Amino acid sequence: MRTILVAAGLSVGMALNAAETARYESQPGGGKMRIDGTATVKEWTVECAAIGGFIEADADFPGGTGKPKVEINIPVRQIKSGNKDMDAVMHDAMKQQAHPRIQFRMTELKAKGVATGGKGEFDATGTLMVAGVTRTNTMPVTIERVSSTKLKVTGTATVKMTDFGIKPPSPDIPGGGIIKTGDDVKMTFEWTPEVEKP
Amino acid sequence: MQHSNAGDFSRRDFIRGGSMAALLGLAGAVELRAAAPKNAEGKELTGPKVKVGVIGLGPQGRDIISTLQLNPTAEIAAVCDHYPVRLRRSATNCPGAKATDDYKTIIADKEVKAVIVATPSHLHRHIAIEALQAGKHVYCEAPMASTIEDVKAMAVAAREAVGQVFQPGLSLRADPQRHFLLQFVRSNAAGRTVAMRAQWHKKQSWRQPAGDPEREKELNWRLDSRISPGLAGEIGIHQMDMMTWLIKERPKAVTGFGGVMHWQDGRDVADTAQFVIEYPGGAQGIFECTLANSFDGEYEMLYGDLAAIMLRGNKAWMFKEVDSPLLGWEVYARRDVFYKEAGIALVMNATKLVAQGDNPVEDAPFANTPLSFALEAFLNNVNDVGSAVEDARDTFGTDDKRKLAKHLATLKLAPAATWKEGLEAAVVAIKANEALTSGRRVTFEKGWFELA
Numbered sequence: 276m277r278t279i280l281v282a283a284g285l286s287v288g289m290a291l292n293a294a295e296t297a298r299y300e301s302q303p304g305g306g307k308m309r310i311d312g313t314a315t316v317k318e319w320t321v322e323c324a325a326i327g328g329f330i331e332a333d334a335d336f337p338g339g340t341g342k343p344k345v346e347i348n349i350p351v352r353q354i355k356s357g358n359k360d361m362d363a364v365m366h367d368a369m370k371q372q373a374h375p376r377i378q379f380r381m382t383e384l385k386a387k388g389v390a391t392g393g394k395g396e397f398d399a400t401g402t403l404m405v406a407g408v409t410r411t412n413t414m415p416v417t418i419e420r421v422s423s424t425k426l427k428v429t430g431t432a433t434v435k436m437t438d439f440g441i442k443p444p445s446p447d448i449p450g451g452g453i454i455k456t457g458d459d460v461k462m463t464f465e466w467t468p469e470v471e472k473p
Numbered sequence: 474m475q476h477s478n479a480g481d482f483s484r485r486d487f488i489r490g491g492s493m494a495a496l497l498g499l500a501g502a503v504e505l506r507a508a509a510p511k512n513a514e515g516k517e518l519t520g521p522k523v524k525v526g527v528i529g530l531g532p533q534g535r536d537i538i539s540t541l542q543l544n545p546t547a548e549i550a551a552v553c554d555h556y557p558v559r560l561r562r563s564a565t566n567c568p569g570a571k572a573t574d575d576y577k578t579i580i581a582d583k584e585v586k587a588v589i590v591a592t593p594s595h596l597h598r599h600i601a602i603e604a605l606q607a608g609k610h611v612y613c614e615a616p617m618a619s620t621i622e623d624v625k626a627m628a629v630a631a632r633e634a635v636g637q638v639f640q641p642g643l644s645l646r647a648d649p650q651r652h653f654l655l656q657f658v659r660s661n662a663a664g665r666t667v668a669m670r671a672q673w674h675k676k677q678s679w680r681q682p683a684g685d686p687e688r689e690k691e692l693n694w695r696l697d698s699r700i701s702p703g704l705a706g707e708i709g710i711h712q713m714d715m716m717t718w719l720i721k722e723r724p725k726a727v728t729g730f731g732g733v734m735h736w737q738d739g740r741d742v743a744d745t746a747q748f749v750i751e752y753p754g755g756a757q758g759i760f761e762c763t764l765a766n767s768f769d770g771e772y773e774m775l776y777g778d779l780a781a782i783m784l785r786g787n788k789a790w791m792f793k794e795v796d797s798p799l800l801g802w803e804v805y806a807r808r809d810v811f812y813k814e815a816g817i818a819l820v821m822n823a824t825k826l827v828a829q830g831d832n833p834v835e836d837a838p839f840a841n842t843p844l845s846f847a848l849e850a851f852l853n854n855v856n857d858v859g860s861a862v863e864d865a866r867d868t869f870g871t872d873d874k875r876k877l878a879k880h881l882a883t884l885k886l887a888p889a890a891t892w893k894e895g896l897e898a899a900v901v902a903i904k905a906n907e908a909l910t911s912g913r914r915v916t917f918e919k920g921w922f923e924l925a
Contacts, residue, residue: 350867360518364512364518367518368512
C-alpha cells in the first residue's frame with residue numbers, strides 16, 4: 276500500500292515538473308543575427324551579436340502542448356557592417372535615436388509536424404517592430420533543446436524595408452559615389468537563451 | 474612617436490610629413506578630409522563626439538592636439554601641464570578647453586570620457602592607472618613606462634578595466650598600410666623571413682634649453698640615463714615592435730651597441746645605437762638609430778627567401794628574387810626603380826583608385842600619419858566600446874564583468890595596439906636599452922611578459 280502511494284506521489288511530482296515553466300534568458304555570446312541585402316555596387320551584410328530577450332516554456336518544450344512566451348529585442352546601433360559610413364546611414368534610416376531597438380513579441384507558435392529528439396520545426400507569428408513601425412510577421416524557425424537549461428532557436432525572415440516605413444537608403448559615400456540599396460532584406464538568426472544559474 | 478623636438482618641429486614635418494596636421498595647422502591651412510556621409514535629407518551623419526583630456530603638453534602632446542583638432546569625433550575638453558608656458562600655449566590653441574596644471578582635475582571631470590597621457594615616459598604609470606580606475610578610456614604614449622614593474626602595473630589595470638579602451642601609442646599598429654602589407658607577409662609572398670632591418674636617422678639634439686637648472690633637468694629627462702629608456706624606448710620601440718609583428722615571434726635575446734658619437738654636451742644617453750634582436754626561428758632584426766645624421770631617414774625592410782619588402786612612410790615595395798614564383802596580380806602592378814632594383818609598388822586600393830580616375834602613384838589614399846590613424850582608431854573604439862557596454866547592460870541585464878567581457882570579445886574594433894602589445898613592446902625596448910647600457914646580451918625571460 277505504502278509503495279503504491281509513494282509511486283502515485285512520484286507520478287504527480289513528475290507531472291508537475293513537466294508543466295513547470297522555466298525562463299530562458301539571453302546570454303552574452305549566445306546569439307547572432309545577420310541581415311543580407313542588395314545594392315547597386317554589391318551585396319551587403321550587417322551583423323549583430325547582442326540579442327536580448329527570453330523564452331518562458333515548460334520542460335517538454337519544444338515538444339508538448341504548452342504555449343511558450345517569447346520576446347526578442349536587438350539594439351539597432353549594434354547592427355554593424357564594418358564600415359562606419361554605411362553604419363551611420365543604416366542607423367539613421369532605421370531611426371535609431373527614436374527607436375533604439377528592434378522588438379519581436381511572439382503571438383503564436385504553430386508546429387510543423389512532431390518535435391523529435393528535442394527538435395522541432397515551427398512557424399512563429401508575432402509583432403515585429405522596426406523603426407517605430409509594427410507589423411505582424413510569420414517566420415519559419417527551428418527550436419532545439421540543447422540541455423535541460425538551454426534552448427537553441429534558428430530562423431530566417433525576409434522583409435521589405437518599406438514595410439516598416441524605411442526608405443531604402445541611397446547614400447553618397449565619400450569616395451564611393453551614390454549607392455542605391457534594394458528593398459528586400461533577409462534576416463537570419465541563431466539564439467541560445469539559458470536558464471540563469473542561481 | 475616621441476621623436477620630435479620643439480626646436481626641430483617644422484623642419485621635421487617638412488622633411489617627412491611626420492605630422493601633416495600640425496604643419497598645416499602652423500601654416501594656417503585646413504587639411505581636406507573625407508566628408509561624412511549624408512542621409513536622404515542631406516544631413517551629415519557624424520557619430521557622437523568624444524570629450525578628451527590631454528595630459529602632457531610637450532612636443533608630442535601638442536602634436537596629438539593638432540591631430541585631434543582635425544578629427545571630427547574629438548572634442549578637446551581639457552589640457553594639462555604643470556609648466557605654465559606650455560599650458561598657456563595649448564590653452565590658446567584649444568579655445569573652450571579647460572586648462573589645468575593638475576591632472577587629477579581632468580580625471581575627476583565626469584564630462585571627460587577619454588584621457589591621453591603624453592607626459593614623460595617615467596610619469597605615465599600613476600596617471601594612466603588613476604584614469605583607468607576613474608572609468609576613463611586611456612591612450613598612453615609609448616613606451617607605456619620606463620621600467621618593467623611600471624609597465625606590468627599598467628597592464629594589470631588595463632586588463633581589469635573591462636568596458637574601457639586602453640591603447641598604447643604604438644601608432645604603426647593602427648596604420649592601414651601596415652595592415653595591408655601584412656597580407657603579403659602572411660600569405661608567404663616574401664617566403665621565409667631570413668632577416669629584418671629598420672633604421673631611424675634624424676640629426677637632432679633632444680636637448681631643450683630652459684631658464685633655470687631645475688626646469689632644464691625636468692625638460693631633458695630623455696638625457697638622464699637613470700629615467701630615460703634611451704633611443705630604444707623613445708624611438709626604436711615602434712620599429713622593433715613592427716619587426717616582432719611582421720615575424721610573429723617573441724624575441725629571445727637582444728644585444729645593443731652605441732654611445733654618444735656627436736652630441737658631446739655631458740649627456741650619458743647614447744645618441745647613436747644599433748640593436749640586434751634574435752628571434753627563435755633563427756632570423757634576426759637589426760635596428761639602427763642616430764641623432765647625428767639624417768641620411769635616408771626612416772624605413773623598415775623584411776628579407777624573405779622569395780622577396781624583400783621595403784616600407785617607407787606610407788608606401789611599400791616588394792623586390793622579388795629571380796627564382797620566386799609569379800604572383801598573378803604583379804603583372805598589373807606599377808614598378809618603381811631604386812638604383813639597380815625595381816620594386817613592385819604595394820598600393821592599397823590601387824584598383825579602386827584607377828576606377829575613380831585617380832592616379833595610384835600620386836593619389837596615395839593614406840596621406841595621413843600613423844598618429845592620426847591611431848587616434849582615429851582610439852576615438853572610434855571609445856564610441857563602439859562605450860555603446861556596446863550600455864547596450865549590453867540593457868540587453869542582458871547584467872553588470873557582471875565576466876559576461877561583459879564575453880560580449881565585448883564579439884566586437885570588431887578598429888585595429889590598434891592593446892595593453893598586450895604595449896607590454897610586449899615596452900619589455901623589448903627596456904631590455905634593449907639595458908643591453909646597450911650594460912654591454913651584455915640580454916636573454917628575454919618569459920616572466921617579464923606575463924602578468925599575475
